[in-house]
Amino acid sequence: MSAPNIETIVSLAKRRGFVFPASELYGGLGSSWDYGPLGVELANNIKQAWWRWAVYERDDIEGVDSAIIQNRLVWKYSGHEDTFSDPLVDCRECKTRLREDKLDRDAGGRPVCSNCGSTNLTESRAFNLMFRTTVGAASADDDPTALAYLRPETAQGIFINFKNVLDTSRRKLPFGIAQIGKAFRNEVTPGNFIFRTREFEQMEIEYFCRPEDAPRIHQEWIDAYDAFLDSIGIRSENIKHYEQSKAELAHYSDRTVDLLYRFFPEREDEEKQFDELLGIANRTDYDLRVHSKKPEDSEGKRINPDSTEDLSYFDPATNERFYPYCIEPSIGVNRTLLAVMMDAYEERTNDKGETRVMLKLKPELAPIKAAVLPLAKNKPEIVEMAKAIRKDLQRTMRAVYDDTGGIGKLYARQDEIGTPFCVTVDHESLEDNAVTVRHRDTWEQERIAVDALASYLNDRLSK
């Protein structure tokens, strides 16, 4: 079982402090969200799991963290200034602003307003998605020399550092560069909770290789991502691969495969249940070329007269110099968090006939690993022992102490936020120096000696 729809997760997220609407006390700001105490832990755990998988567990990837605001020329030569746009239409009937490429068509192939069903829409026009800003204290709003953008992807920060990383790390092809960071897009139709927002976070890898190896390595990354999604608890039955048609491909891409997640299980048409979680593109040598000073067009003119570097690669084994191809797997942190929560969601009926919400997160991702609960909060020795256990566990894992309800209620609260273990201190604990460990997924209980508790839990958390 997984969540029946995104709304179920929206209400759980708000109720328990994963995600709140941003600026809510001023009426909110369309599709902006703040991550609360549990949401920030879950997002951090997702980023850590990804970084470990992408960087530490491989021996061919380095990390970077580039600036959000770069020289405007980065976005000129990458092509974003001219082409990073969505086709915008307005419905003349209900005045809704829509993204034309996402609309259903009528029998005659005309786009249909998703709000009122009318086909009376304006001509489509390109709307650039980059957020503009001005740099410098004295700059006027319309000063073109002060114009800058908030990055719409983290990828370009990697390409412009290709030579820096190559020179300092002494890497040889194939190798990759990973980055996690915020990206900003002035989306025409944001929505569906954290699925599409104007500010979001990406985890991107640019993996550089010889051109002839690119098709094979592209496929290897697709397979690797299937395994990664499985490792963070996203079941394969909720994932679909989508091969982009030639018409859909971005201008730089030779082949792109999207991995879609079943974000909309309530939709009747199964095709429509799935939407993009990540994309894996073969970006060819496009980006390294356009940021290089040497390449020329068919008339012998430099395609980039502003660049001061050449981002080609010299292969000492073959004595060749060329621009490496690049495979780019790009996944959103926020969409991953939503998919992880949807997949982990379960409702279970207890022996009193009550429905309980469970979040069966992988222990590695759970915001809280262990909750230490005193069975009797009016007994100072039990409270003291529980607090001491929490303090000890806190050295190696995120552990909390909670005495704000009866034990049944405390268990239910921890199940709902995905805490894999509850540790209960009772009267007997004072005698035998042991506690009861309750397992989230089975509701089974075990008696464990306090001295062995941390290693018992840590063993099971790493599985």
Ligand code: ATP
């Ligand atoms: P879409 O077609 O959904 O607009 P895209 O193909 O433009 O997405 P990419 O440019 O490939 O997206 O970005 C890589 C990843 O970044 C996406 O797969 C998604 O996980 C994430 N992402 C992109 N745009 C957004 C957004 N507006 N809000 C949240 N995540 C996003």
